[in-house]
Amino acid sequence: MAPHDAVHGWDEDTTAEAYDAFTREFPMYSATSRELARRAHLADSRLVLDLCGGAGATAKPILELAPATARVISLDNAAAMQRVGRRTLDDPRLTWVTAAAEDLDRHAPAADVDAVVCNSAIWKTDIPRVFTAVHTVLRPGGRFVFNIGGGFAGVRHDDEKSAHTGPSLNRLIHDVAARDYGYTPPPTRPAAPKLPLEAVSAHLSAAGLVLVDAEVIAQHGSVAEKRAWLSIPVFARPDGDFTHAQRMDILAKAYALTTPDAPTVTSWLTVVAQRPK
Template sequence: MAPQDAVQGWDEDANAEAYEAFTRAHPMYEATSRDLAGRAQLSYADLVVDLCGGAGATARAILDLVPDRARVVSVDNAAAMQRAGRRTLTDARLTWVTAPAEHLAEHVPASGVDAVVCNSAIWKTDTAAVFAAVSRVLRPGGRFAFNIGGGFAGVRHPDEEAVRTGPSLNALIRHAAARIYGRISLSTAGESPFKLPLETVTEQLAATGLAVVDTEVIAQHSTMAEKKAWLSIPVFALPEGDLTHAQRMRILDAAYARTTPDSPTVTSWLVVVAQRPEATE
């Protein structure tokens, strides 16, 4: 099952607008979207699904790679996110569908999709149900490319330790929270009890007839400044608990003041590419 709180806040305009603005101002989601879209082999695609597409960062990457004739369907269950995306992403090839990822098969033709791409969101779904839906809609030979944050997958790229020169911003936030408000939250972004290791993913995919054809642990290089901007989005703000957003921003500012804005940070991702087997005679 998906985490109970996985989608809380995503259908609120404040979160959606802040998230969409972040995707345009910072390269993190553009880079991960382009990575996945490239692995999905879209050069000859006619129909591609952007699953859990949010405000359209991944749809942009897909639209850059598919032929002019192709159609892209962006599926997300948060109408606020799609409203934010529609204001800046207008392309006649793109259709927005407001629906849970688990209901994908109700909105696109069975065995008619060339590829499904899901960036930074598969952990928020009931993965067994989503994988089954993806299997139903993919054509034989169609690809499913998605990624899982290193904290959820239980993986870490070597670069993550190699570039570290001091405490992480998350650790500094916990210390600032204790200093300012007398509390420490052990719940931080990317450190979730809802683990999704490759073994579980592979088993769930196989149960639906999808085979893993490629995996890789990649490093997304960023800066403290970009990390701070990401943590300023209300839905990501730390620490969790009964604090207002203004209080969380006070904590974030105090923590960030102990860093160097351009100091490097690294986020690890497990990238998975699965495929529906080719039809046999």
């Protein structure tokens, strides 16, 4: 079963506003978006598709790196996220399309897109359908660039391996929830990665796309950034029958047990694929 933030809650104003505020205050999404846009080789692009684009955190660096004459389509199925994006990112080159990722080929011309970029969201789509649709819209030689969280891909950057010096904020959240709310944390046995590179490669090949590069990237942040991220309703923990107010109470108590400026590291598997020329 996918985590509760995979589908539910994205098309809600409270989540959209909190998510947009987070992207403005903290660098996580802007940094990963810029990294993906850089790998998409946009210097000569004419049309770029920002897949699962949310409120525009990835569209912004795409617009900055693409030529002034390029057009960008930001496609997402959460209208609330796009309402925020339209208000905060006003650029005549950008078109907002409210649609499912699996239907992207209905909203972009076939074999005419220079690059498709997807930040932090490919894991919650129907991978075979999306990859096939990406192949349909990409021009020959066009790039498909996306990332997958380290936990889903089963990878850890060396920086993350050496960064852990105490219990994580997530672990403390579970401890506080158990102490104050009788919460029973899930088993801690390691789960098999849901989307390892081997599976990604197989899906790309089946869709007619070629794997060009794959690299594990470290994203550096702080416990304060992690707290802000977990304050977004769709990301709030723990799972289960809690109100948002209860989750925020648990988060505040857990955060009080941490050092706010302590460094954190998250790992991302960054993938570059291409439609053959």
